[in-house]
Amino acid sequence: MPVALLLIVFFFFLSFVWTISAFFFALNKKTKTSKDVKIFSKSISLFKAILLEYFSFLSIILLYPVEVFNITEKKKTHSKGIPVLLIHGYLHNSGALFPVKIRLLMDKTPNIFSISMKPTFASIKELALSVKKKVEEIILLTGCERINIVTHSMGGLVAMYYIKELGGHSRVSRCITMACPHRGTDFAKIALGKNGKEMRPGSELLCGLEEKGKELNRLVISIWSDIDNMIFPQENALLDGAENIKIENLGHVAFLFSPRVYKIIKENLI
Template identity: 30%
Template sequence: MSRKSHTVLLVPGIFDRGTSLLKMQRILSEAGYNTHYIHLRYNSGWHGMEHLSAQLMAKMENILKGEETCTLIGFSMGGIVARYYLQAMSGIDKVHKFISIASPHHGSYWANFLPYKGGKQLRVGSDFLKSLNKSIHLLEQTQPVSIWTKYDITIMPHSSAQLGIGVSYEVPVILHRLMPMSTKVISLMKNEVITGME
């Protein structure tokens, strides 16, 4: 039988080695959560989401013991990396709470400027995202949350950052890269982490 742990794993976005998540990590750690973030290689997404999700799986196996489950939080591309792990790599039973922050669940036009595997996977209408979204119902057991802003010019269209299931929060943050550092976003995220433990 699975047991909810106070472990939280943060997954950074594209071109981000995790520095944008340091404030979030500090606040969760101060609240008593065993909080980690992963350095994805290569964080451009060059080799595709599958390559990055395999790294996430290895990290999960390293930080969780036995039947423990954790909270998984993905920022931007990190939310898609997390989803592939959850939905396609049997990670769903290791996570009791999934939170995405400004992730392109239905693709982003910005990804058209990334002419390699990972970029193509993140485009609007990609076969990769279509496949993920066909099995989106699998995420229901993780009490999914999506946090997004209508001012985001990286995730276009803005509606792409909404999962379409679970809880969705719109926040007035003016830039994509500021989302994981926003006091409002962190407050919402922290409350959801606590709710997920109940």
């Protein structure tokens, strides 16, 4: 068997093991912190969720090169409609939200933008500064005074820092977060980089975001899942003062491909 084929098989196997392990570690934590101990009895729904998460995980990896083409942003002009900025999560780039972008384009949503935040392991403050720069470019390009933001995972924390610490509240009409660890995640205890450490529960950054500008949380819609395999406890995706919408039986990466989640996004874009 060729070495390349062996590597591909190993990659698929490793991805599946990772997905399974993350799910059951998260669910094990859930049974210890929640009264909902019946979750393991929902075997069919759980099995479907694991498979969906696995294929979503593989798809996101394959979508990584999409940012190179970024064809939807090359000929933007002033037009009606509040712009939408898509912000990716930890270890991803703009390709991660390509499934959401495609759906928005099919629904003829005007002025869709995305950003690939770099460096990968920079602090959330540094990443938020790049978002601020991108927003100002969008404002100049479209002539609109405000934008909508749609985020996944850590991207939600970047958006919240921009809104609360960098004056973004004057530029943002609505911020929709998917699977965002607003109060941190235990998974971040093994995450690399400054941003990884900042996602740990009780970090200085998270405490600062929680204490400052609580009234600005009204701009946020937080979509979260009861079996998120990257945020545990799962309730850490809830944000006080925001509209929190629960999605059942959905893994962390699968948010990006979910018709249920997209429906909520589309309905809440101002």
